[in-house]
Amino acid sequence: MLVGAGGHAKVVIEVARAQGRFEIVGVVDPRPPGPRVLGVPVLGGDEALPRLRADGVAWAFVALGGNALRERIGGELRAAGFRLATLVHPSAEVMPSATVGEGAVVMARVAVSAEARVDDLAILNTGAVVEHDNLIGAAAHVAPLAALAGNVRVGARALIGVGSAVRPGVSVGADAVVGAGAAVVADVPAGATVGGVPARPLRARGGAAAR
Ligand SMILES: CC(C)(COP(=O)(O)OP(=O)(O)OC[C@H]1O[C@@H](n2cnc3c(N)ncnc32)[C@H](O)[C@@H]1OP(=O)(O)O)[C@@H](O)C(=O)NCCC(=O)NCCS
Structure with missing residues (x-):
């Protein structure tokens, strides 16, 4: 159901x-x-x-x-x-040493590499790359074609936007949003919204911080 x-x-x-x-x-x-x-x-x-x-x-x-x-x-x-x-599309490559939690979905053509851990209720969307030793927090969403290099940590409920790239070892805090197409080269605080290349905090159209 x-x-x-x-x-x-x-x-x-x-x-x-x-x-x-x-x-x-x-x-x-x-x-x-x-x-x-x-x-x-x-x-x-x-x-x-x-x-x-x-x-x-x-x-x-x-x-x-x-x-x-x-x-x-x-x-x-x-x-x-x-x-x-736990739903995993047959075209996804989940390496044997990786784990995927309950309520999580791994869409078509996703790659989940060695000793990555994907927690419960996470979404790994179409074509996402989750490299070795990543930690994807509970209910986080890695959007289509986002690429996370090795040792990246994504906090609970964070959104990694479509087509973005995250440098090795970076931490993205809980409830943070990484905008579409961003290049994340430094840690992102919890609850922050970042975007651009390299990624910087985004401002809402009214001028206040977006999140
Ligand atoms: C980052 C994001 C959340 C911002 O959304 P928002 O709060 O509605 O922001 P707005 O569209 O009002 O834009 C605010 C400003 O940020 C800029 N901006 C928005 N998204 C951006 C992005 N991805 N990269 C760079 N700048 C961005 C806008 O151009 C605007 O700048 P301006 O004020 O100079 O015109 C959104 O644009 C985004 O990229 N979401 C990712 C969605 C996604 O990948 N979902 C997965 C679905 S499967």
């Missing part, structure tokens, strides 16, 4: 189907865009969860792109007795 019926859920459904380990019985979303997502029926909003668990649905997956929301819903599903599935 998936929570979330948006664009991210579509990709998650394709990954789960390609992996072939789970049968998807339905999607739960209080405001779905339609009655089905890639042919998977929408079963209702959050009120459907206890019935699904009672009917024997044991595994759940949070298919929501928002990091804090995904973390919160993941905790609620566990408290309701669900186990969180």
Whole structure:
């Protein structure tokens, strides 16, 4: 059972189907865009969860792109007795010494290298490179084609933007945002938003710090 019926859920459904380990019985979303997502029926909003668990649905997956929301819903599903599935596309290369947590998804053509650790509920999006000894925190999101060199640490719920690059050994703090196409060459404080080449703190259009 998936929570979330948006664009991210579509990709998650394709990954789960390609992996072939789970049968998807339905999607739960209080405001779905339609009655089905890639042919998977929408079963209702959050009120459907206890019935699904009672009917024997044991595994759940949070298919929501928002990091804090995904973390919160993941905790609620566990408290309701669900186990969180780990989804890995067959075209991804996850080295044997790497680990991927529960509720995490590894999309198509991702590379996860030696002794990297990917914590629960993280997203490694299409084509991302997570090099050796990386630590990807819980509910973090490494966006498509982002490249993390060796020994990078990404804090919980951080977003590493599409196509960005992170220099070896850099730490990105919890809840930080790395903008699309950035080159991160120094540590990023928790909660900061950075962008550019080399990455600097970004300012919102009003002139205040973006985050
Ligand atoms: C960094 C980011 C979060 C900022 O978003 P935002 O707060 O809405 O910022 P705005 O679009 O209002 O832009 C604010 C300023 O930052 C600049 N800026 C925005 N994104 C930037 C980026 N990636 N690199 C460099 N500068 C950027 C804008 O040009 C603007 O500058 P200006 O005031 O001189 O015109 C966003 O642009 C971004 O890159 N998100 C990554 C999304 C992503 O990869 N998602 C993964 C989906 S799978």
